[in-house]
Every structure is written in C-alpha cells, then in structure tokens.
Amino acid sequence: MEHILRPIYQERAGDPNTLGAILVEKVDELSPTTDNFDSVLLLLVKEAELPIFTKHYTYNNRITAMHIITEAQLRKWLLLATNKKLVDWLYNGRVVFDRNEFVSTLRKELKDNPYYGRSIKMGIEFSKLLRRYQEGRVSFEQKNFFDAYHHMSESLLHLARLSIIEEGNYPELMVWNQVRYFNAEVYRLNEEFIMSSESIEQRLELVFLATEFMLNSKMEECSVHILRVMEEQTNWSIQQLHEQEELKNYSINLEVFIEYLVDKGYIDIERLETKTPNVYHRYYVVHG
Structure with missing residues (x-):
C-alpha cells in the first residue's frame, strides 16, 4: 500500500513547510480508528491556509483518506484531548517522513510530559460531565427515565475520560478498556x-x-484552570468570559460551570448598577 501512496507524500515532503507524514493502515474489517478507510495518511505542516484539509483517494478497490493538519491545530487537539483518533495515529502510525525528527520529538514530548494541558483538559471534561448530570437529573425528576438513562450513560463516559486525564493519559477510542x-x-x-x-x-x-459524590470530590482540582484564568482581572462579564481565548474551549458548557462554581462559593457575584432601577449588571469575581 505504501508504494502506491509514496508519490503523494513524497511530493509534499519536498515542501519545507511539511513537517512529517504518518501512515495508518486498517487492521480489522470495522475500523473506527481509520473511519473504515483502508488507510489514513496524516500530513503535518507548519502553516496552511486551512488548519485542516482532507482528500480522499481510491485505487484497486481500496480507499485512503489524507488529512493535512497544521502544527497549531495539532497542538490544540493534543492540549484539549478533543481528537481521540489523532493520539492513536501519532503513537501507532508508521512514520514515513520526518523532517528534522519533528514527529519523533513530538512523540517523546507526549511520553515525557504526560500531564501536558492536564488542568484545562480536566476542566473541560468536568464541565461536560456536569451538564450531562444536570440534564439527567431534570429528566429523572420529570420521570423521563429513558432520557435520564441516556444522559447518565454520557455522564459516566465523561467521568471515565476525566479519570484517564487525571492519570496523565489521553482518552482513546476504547475508553472503557x-x-x-x-x-x-x-x-x-x-x-x-x-x-x-x-x-x-x-x-x-x-x-x-x-x-454527585465524584463531582464534589473532583471540583477543586477541575476548577484550577478556569479560576486561574479569571484571576487575571478583577471582574468579568459573562461576555468577556466567553470571549477569553482559553475559556472559549469550554463552549456551551461555560455558563453551567460558572454557575456551579458560584453555587459552591468559588466565584462571587458583583452587582453593578444599570440605568434601570433595581436592575444590576452581574459580574463574576474569584472568591478571595
């Protein structure tokens, strides 16, 4: 297979912008790791107009997906642990091109620094767990037990991912294993x-x-990142929190997390007057 794909990555290898190429081949008939393609060719580049660019190829009744990923996008995925397949590709794929040992160095970094980005990954996973738990609670109280079961199944998956991140590892596709x-x-x-x-x-x-017990026991460690960011200024409007570059990664779960930390006494509310009597702006301050 490699000899067929070689001209594709060798052409790219001639470009100094290309940092490395990794080939991942399907092992089983059903292969979530490769999205059921016969192979995946991952090309890592320094810069590109698009952070992610994908092409599909077919040959001899076989199909290949080529993904061109910028270094910035790659490191963001690794920092946030939001692309489970990528970690598998990096660790288990076959390196077919490696400029100045970029891929080898990256693998060593991941191995030598397993807690890279741990606090933000834990915070994001905790916020997802919290949302699912609350949605499950509401469904249960409304006696929608099947919906509650679904939400709590998802909660347990986030709890599982969180426990893996705590140990300095990356959650893989087979999380429960x-x-x-x-x-x-x-x-x-x-x-x-x-x-x-x-x-x-x-x-x-x-x-x-x-x-609920695990939420309470993990809350302090999982809130380290968000509280550290919030300590950078005196107070925050909710819009400022949404626009803060690192907190954007919490996405739709940010407000759920903020209100949870308010309820638990980690964040205080500061009220600022508006032009309307008895109506106040709500600002958020890390509890001092």
Whole structure:
C-alpha cells in the first residue's frame, strides 16, 4: 500500500513547510480508528491556509483518506484531548517522513510530559460531565427515565475520560478498556449501571449519588484552570468570559460551570448598577 501512496507524500515532503507524514493502515474489517478507510495518511505542516484539509483517494478497490493538519491545530487537539483518533495515529502510525525528527520529538514530548494541558483538559471534561448530570437529573425528576438513562450513560463516559486525564493519559477510542486499568471504581459503576437486574429507576438513583459524590470530590482540582484564568482581572462579564481565548474551549458548557462554581462559593457575584432601577449588571469575581 505504501508504494502506491509514496508519490503523494513524497511530493509534499519536498515542501519545507511539511513537517512529517504518518501512515495508518486498517487492521480489522470495522475500523473506527481509520473511519473504515483502508488507510489514513496524516500530513503535518507548519502553516496552511486551512488548519485542516482532507482528500480522499481510491485505487484497486481500496480507499485512503489524507488529512493535512497544521502544527497549531495539532497542538490544540493534543492540549484539549478533543481528537481521540489523532493520539492513536501519532503513537501507532508508521512514520514515513520526518523532517528534522519533528514527529519523533513530538512523540517523546507526549511520553515525557504526560500531564501536558492536564488542568484545562480536566476542566473541560468536568464541565461536560456536569451538564450531562444536570440534564439527567431534570429528566429523572420529570420521570423521563429513558432520557435520564441516556444522559447518565454520557455522564459516566465523561467521568471515565476525566479519570484517564487525571492519570496523565489521553482518552482513546476504547475508553472503557482504558478505564478498567486506570480507575476500577468508575469501571464497576458503569458495569453495574448497565448490567444490574434492578429497575432503571433504582439504577439511576445509584448513579446519581455516585456521580454527585465524584463531582464534589473532583471540583477543586477541575476548577484550577478556569479560576486561574479569571484571576487575571478583577471582574468579568459573562461576555468577556466567553470571549477569553482559553475559556472559549469550554463552549456551551461555560455558563453551567460558572454557575456551579458560584453555587459552591468559588466565584462571587458583583452587582453593578444599570440605568434601570433595581436592575444590576452581574459580574463574576474569584472568591478571595
């Protein structure tokens, strides 16, 4: 296969902007890692007009996806742990071109610094867990048990990813296989939630209690990043928080997280008068 694709990446290798090329080949008939393509060719470049550019090729009844990724986009994904396949490609793919050992150095960085970006990854994953937990609670209270079950299944997945990140590892596609070794407690909780003979209502009550306990126990460590950013200035409007470059990564879960930290006493509210009597602007301040 490589000899067919070689002209494609060799042409790119002649460009000094190209940093490396990695070839990933499908092993099983169903291959989520390669999106069921027979192979994936990952090209890493210093700069490009688009941070992500994809092409598909076909030959001899086989298909290949080529992804051209800028270094900035690559490092963002690694920092936030938002592209699970990428980590697999970097670790397990075959390096077919490596300018000045860029890929080799990157692999070494990931191995030598497993806690890279840990605080922001934990904060983002915690905010996703929190939202799903709250959505599950609402569905449960409305007696929409199937919806609650769905939300809490997602909550447990975020909890699993969070437990992997805590250990300085990257969540992979087969998350539960990882969690089995990193956090047996979370693994057993999920196993019991899925396989228990108790009613769905009883299973939900159990997982609510366990998740609430874990939210409380992990809250302080998971809020380190967002509070550190907020300490950079005296107070924040919600719009300023949304526009802050690092906090943009929390996306739609930012306000849920902020209100949770207000409720827990980590963030204080500062009221500023508006032109309308008895109506105030709401600003957020890290509790001093």
